[in-house]
Every structure is written in structure tokens, then in C-alpha cells.
Amino acid sequence: MNPVEKEQVITFLKKVPFFCEVEQASLKQLCLDLVEERYEMGDIIIEKGEKGNAMYIISEGHVKIHDKDHEFFRLGPYECFGEYSLIDDGPRSASVTAQHDCKIYKLESHRFEDLIRQDHGFVKGVLTVLIKRHRELDVAQEKLAVSKKELELANAKMSGLINGAMDSIVMFDRNFRIILANPSAKDILENQDVVQRNVLFFLDEPSATMIESLVQSCCEGNKEGMNKAMPSTIKVIGSGGTETLNEGTISSSGTDEAIFFTLILRNIEQRLKDEKKIHQLTNQAEYLEAEINELTSSYGIIAEDRSMKKVLSAIQQVAVTDATVLIQGETGTGKELVARAIHQASDRSGKPLIRINCGAIPANLIESELFGHEKGAFTGATSSRKGRFLLADKGTIFLDEIGELPLDLQPKLLRVIQEGEFDPVGSSQTVKVDVRIIAATHRDLLKKSREGTFREDLYYRLNVFPVTVPPLHKRGNDVCLIANRMIEHFSRKLNRDLKILSEDQKLLFKNYDWPGNVRELQNLIERAVIVSKDGMIDWESIIPNRNLENKEASYQATDQIMTSQELVALERENIIRALKKTNWRISGENGAAILLNLRPTTLTSKMKALGISRPL
Numbered sequence: 001m002n003p004v005e006k007e008q009v010i011t012f013l014k015k016v017p018f019f020c021e022v023e024q025a026s027l028k029q030l031c032l033d034l035v036e037e038r039y040e041m042g043d044i045i046i047e048k049g050e051k052g053n054a055m056y057i058i059s060e061g062h063v064k065i066h067d068k069d070h071e072f073f074r075l076g077p078y079e080c081f082g083e084y085s086l087i088d089d090g091p092r093s094a095s096v097t098a099q100h101d102c103k104i105y106k107l108e109s110h111r112f113e114d115l116i117r118q119d120h121g122f123v124k125g126v127l128t129v130l131i132k133r134h135r136e137l138d139v140a141q142e143k144l145a146v147s148k149k150e151l152e153l154a155n156a157k158m159s160g161l162i163n164g165a166m167d168s169i170v171m172f173d174r175n176f177r178i179i180l181a182n183p184s185a186k187d188i189l190e191n192q193d194v195v196q197r198n199v200l201f202f203l204d205e206p207s208a209t210m211i212e213s214l215v216q217s218c219c220e221g222n223k224e225g226m227n228k229a230m231p232s233t234i235k236v237i238g239s240g241g242t243e244t245l246n247e248g249t250i251s252s253s254g255t256d257e258a259i260f261f262t263l264i265l266r267n268i269e270q271r272l273k274d275e276k277k278i279h280q281l282t283n284q285a286e287y288l289e290a291e292i293n294e295l296t297s298s299y300g301i302i303a304e305d306r307s308m309k310k311v312l313s314a315i316q317q318v319a320v321t322d323a324t325v326l327i328q329g330e331t332g333t334g335k336e337l338v339a340r341a342i343h344q345a346s347d348r349s350g351k352p353l354i355r356i357n358c359g360a361i362p363a364n365l366i367e368s369e370l371f372g373h374e375k376g377a378f379t380g381a382t383s384s385r386k387g388r389f390l391l392a393d394k395g396t397i398f399l400d401e402i403g404e405l406p407l408d409l410q411p412k413l414l415r416v417i418q419e420g421e422f423d424p425v426g427s428s429q430t431v432k433v434d435v436r437i438i439a440a441t442h443r444d445l446l447k448k449s450r451e452g453t454f455r456e457d458l459y460y461r462l463n464v465f466p467v468t469v470p471p472l473h474k475r476g477n478d479v480c481l482i483a484n485r486m487i488e489h490f491s492r493k494l495n496r497d498l499k500i501l502s503e504d505q506k507l508l509f510k511n512y513d514w515p516g517n518v519r520e521l522q523n524l525i526e527r528a529v530i531v532s533k534d535g536m537i538d539w540e541s542i543i544p545n546r547n548l549e550n551k552e553a554s555y556q557a558t559d560q561i562m563t564s565q566e567l568v569a570l571e572r573e574n575i576i577r578a579l580k581k582t583n584w585r586i587s588g589e590n591g592a593a594i595l596l597n598l599r600p601t602t603l604t605s606k607m608k609a610l611g612i613s614r615p616l
């Protein structure tokens with residue numbers, strides 16, 4: 001090797017990482033120990049399994065490190081291979097083949113050992129490189145450990161997010177092969193082993209065609225359909241045949257060479273069912289509201305019977321005026337409901353409706369309640385107070401049970417009706433009010449006026465427009481309509497599932513005279529709903545039997561004691577009388593069972609037991 005070549009080799013070795021820290025003098029000695037070798041493309045430099053005895057430094061060309069057809073990596077100029085042979089003569093772990101025409105320097109292991117023994121500068125340089133490599137390796141390992149932890153944490157978070165999602169998440173490649181599916185997706189696909197299966201196989205034809213088109217467009221560079229909601233619903237057909245409708249989004253990730261698609265599906269079956277149910281209920285509610293409005297004229301008064309429709313007609317006539325109204329009717333007939341209906345239909349509906357029960361307030365306090373008082377007007381009046389009339393200004397006042405108003409207060413009420421003014425208790429200042437007065441009573445005020453317990457002039461001032469509310473037993477089928485409404489109300493309130501009245505049960509309601517009117521009906525139905533069992537109500541045991549009560553009363557009125565035979569004979573005679581009256585008809589609206597307040601089956605059994613048969 002001439003001096004020029006030697007300098008060229010030294011310059012080359014300085015660029016080789018393995019010798020970059022070796023001093024110039026030591027490199028000159030190293031040049032003497034290197035053997036130059038040349039290989040053509042395809043030549044085997046090292047055969048796997050052969051004994052190692054040298055390291056190699058590539059000067060020109062590239063080599064392939066491989067095991068048969070499996071390539072590990074490639075090396076080029078300034079890179080080394082076979083370094084382990086310098087300290088270990090074990091068999092080679094891989095083969096090395098020239099990829100091009102190569103120029104390679106060979107350093108045999110025994111020459112390397114001689115340099116180590118003889119040249120301390122060479123040892124120092126090689127050790128410096130090895131120490132730097134070791135440090136770099138430590139730093140790399142630390143970074144790798146941190147990166148590994150960060151990667152594991154990120155993977156754990158991502159897995160938790162994906163696996164915990166209630167939505168179905170499916171990731172697949174450009175060939176539609178599934179590479180990931182969360183538990184929710186496996187559930188709707190009805191398959192726990194979906195990886196590498198074709199996602200399109202789980203979709204109906206329109207859905208598969210749509211996704212296939214979007215994916216192909218994206219692969220061709222048109223990503224307009226990506227990262228947004230699907231244009232239509234996706235029908236999934238599971239491995240078990242279950243079909244589900246889903247709304248979904250599709251997105252893409254990765255590179256053009258390795259692109260992936262993520263399909264997120266949300267089951268909308270229950271939402272569609274709920275929307276359908278809501279639509280049905282809305283239509284049903286609108287229909288029922290129209291029916292109720294027709295029956296109630298929007299006042300909350302159920303009126304199908306002619307007698308009650310007359311009341312509604314009267315309400316509509318008087319509501320548009322400011323006339324004083326006197327509502328008459330038995331206790332519990334709904335007089336307050338009529339008063340509210342008049343107020344709601346009037347021009348004063350936007351103002352307050354103030355109610356006061358004249359019979360529920362002590363006589364010594366009623367004046368203060370109606371007209372108010374000043375501070376110190378009487379013992380206990382620690383502050384001034386507005387009365388009901390002042391609270392009702394520009395609105396309506398409803399004087400319930402007006403027949404109970406003390407006689408000494410009636411002139412003051414008459415003054416309000418005539419003049420629209422009054423003096424609060426303990427005040428000399430007159431207060432003006434604009435109030436519409438509606439009064440109600442279950443008493444005969446005309447009779448009371450003749451008896452001197454009610455002012456006649458007040459009666460006539462109140463009775464400008466009389467409205468008489470009929471008792472419940474005179475309202476025909478209204479009792480059944482009201483009962484059904486109350487059954488539905490208390491069933492919801494008490495969380496019971498009860499049916500409305502059957503035709504036979506309606507007859508029981510119609511045949512009872514309801515002395516307590518609607519209030520009695522309400523209390524009775526609430527009690528019936530409370531004691532109901534398994535969605536059934538025994539109305540025969542709930543509705544009082546007036547015929548039986550009258551018989552018991554007549555029996556108690558006499559001292560006669562009847563034998564069992566006499567009671568049987570009496571019952572037989574009573575049944576025959578009822579059958580004759582109904583022309584021997586047992587069931588139906590005009591049958592004997594209704595007269596006797598018995599079930600048709602019960603009556604038939606009694607007839608057999610008593611030997612009663614229709615004469616030929």
C-alpha cells in the first residue's frame with residue numbers, strides 16, 4: 001500500500017463510527033493489518049453457521065444481511081458487520097451477500113487482538129467509541145421505556161374509550177376486512193370473532209352498497225363523504241339473523257398505502273319505537289281532547305245529558321255579561337265548577353277568581369274576610385288586611401254557600417252589588433271596586449227570605465241570572481262518563497291498572513240515586529281504586545244497595561220475627577214479582593237482575609234453587 005493509498009484509507013477509517021475516536025498513529029498501524037477484498041453482486045461474503053474469524057468494513061457498495069429469503073436489513077459504506085467475531089469465534093447467526101460490486105476491508109480477529117495488546121492508543125479510541133455507544137444505548141433504552149409506558153397508557157385509555165362505548169365501533173381496511181370491533185359492535189353483529197371478516201357481509205344490500213361507494217371514493221382521493229354522518233340509516237344483520245337499524249358516521253385514517261376506516265353505529269330501534277309511540281299517543285290525545293272538549297265545552301264539565309247541556313248554554317249566555325249569577329243545586333253537584341266556567345268564558349278571565357265559603361268562616365270573622373280591616377279595628381288586628389272583594393277587583397268573586405251569610409252582613413253585601421263600594425272594618429274610608437259577583441247555594445233562598453232569615457231584596461239582586469245544576473241521578477249517562485274519567489285519574493294517581501266500566505257496571509251506576517252527587521261519586525271511586533285487587537273492582541259491593549237498605553229499614557220498623565222458611569218464601573215471591581214485571585226477562589237493561597240488583601248468573605242460580613220457572 002503506497003503512501004497515497006494509505007492516507008486515503010486513514011481518511012476513510014476516520015469516518016467509520018467504530019474507529020472515529022482512534023488516533024492518527026493507531027490508524028496508520030491499523031491500515032497495515034487490513035486486507036482489501038472485492039465481491040461481485042450476489043457473492044456470499046459470510047455463510048450462516050460458519051465460524052467467525054474477522055470483522056468487515058464496507059468501503060464501496062451495499063450488502064444484505066439475511067437468513068435465506070428473509071432479509072433483516074442492508075448496510076452501506078462506512079458501516080461494519082461481524083464485530084462479534086473479534087471476541088467470539090462462534091458460528092455466524094446470519095448470512096451476508098453483496099448487493100452490488102463491493103470493496104470491503106477485512107480485519108481478522110488475531111490482528112485485532114495484536115493491536116489491543118500492542119497499541120494503547122488504539123485501545124483507548126475503541127473503548128471511547130464503545131462507552132459512547134453504551135451511553136447512547138442507555139439513553140435510548142430510557143426513552144424507549146418511557147415511550148413504552150406512554151404507549152401502554154395511551155392504548156389503555158383508547159381501549160377503555162372504545163370498549164366502554166355504548167355505540168358500536170368497527171375499524172376495517174380498504175378491503176373491508178375488520179381489524180377491530182368493540183364489545184357493542186360484537187353484540188349487534190352477534191359474533192365474538194369478527195376480526196378479518198368482511199364488514200359488508202353484516203349489512204343489507206343498500207347499506208353495504210353505500211359504504212362500499214364511500215370507501216372506494218375515499219381511496220380514489222375523494223374524501224368528501226368521510227368524517228361525517230352517513231346519509232341514510234344502516235341496517236345491520238347479525239350472524240343470528242337479528243336486524244337492527246342504526247345511524248352512523250364513517251371516518252378515514254392512516255396513509256394512502258395503509259388506510260383504515262372507522263364506522264361508528266348507534267342503534268335507533270328504540271328511538272324509532274318511542275317516536276312512533278309518541279306519534280300515536282299525540283294523535284290519540286288530540287282525538288280524546290276533541291272528544292272531551294265536545295263533552296265539556298272546554299270548561300272541565302262533562303255534559304252529554306240534555307239537562308247539563310242547558311247549564312252549559314246558560315254559562316255561554318251569561319259569561320259575556322257582568323250580570324250577577326246565582327247558582328243553585330244540591331251539595332256536591334259541581335256549583336263551583338260552573339262558577340269557574342263562567343269566569344273563564346268572561347272578559348275577566350285574565351283577572352283573579354276569588355272564592356270564599358260563607359258557611360265555613362265564623363260569623364265574627366266573615367266581615368273582615370270579605371271587606372278587610374284596618375290595624376286595631378278589633379282585638380288581634382295587629383295589621384291592616386285587604387278583604388276578598390278588594391283582591392277580586394277587576395275580576396270575579398265567588399260567594400259559595402251564600403245562604404249561610406249572617407243576616408247583619410247582608411246589607412253590606414247588597415251595597416257592594418248596587419254601588420260597587422264598601423267600608424273596611426274599622427275604616428271610615430270608602431273603597432270602590434269593580435267586581436263580578438257569582439253566588440251559589442244548596443238552600444231555597446226564596447223560602448228563607450219569606451221566613452225572614454235572608455233579605456228578600458238581596459235575593460232578587462243575586463238572582464238576576466239563576467243557573468240550576470241538576471243532581472247527578474237526573475243526568476242520565478253523565479254519571480258513567482264522569483265515573484270513567486275519575487277511574488282513569490285515580491288509577492294514574494295510585495299507580496293501578498284498571499279498566500273503565502262495562503255495560504253491566506254502568507247500569508249499577510245509573511240505578512243508584514247518588515244523594516251526595518259528584519262528590520259522593522268521587523269519594524266512592526277513590527275508595528274503590530284503593531281496595532281494587534288484580535285490576536278488578538267489585539262495584540256491587542262498593543255501590544250502596546238502596547233497595548236492600550229500604551228493606552232492612554222496613555224490617556227494623558216491625559217487631560215481627562220471620563222464620564227461615566218465611567224468608568225463603570218471601571225471596572221467592574219477590575223474584576217472581578220482578579220476573580213478571582220484566583216479562584220474565586232475566587238479563588239486560590230491562591231485565592229482572594237489574595231490578596233485584598243481582599248478577600244475571602246469580603239470579604239464574606237462585607231461580608233453580610227456589611224452583612222458579614217461566615209458566616208455559
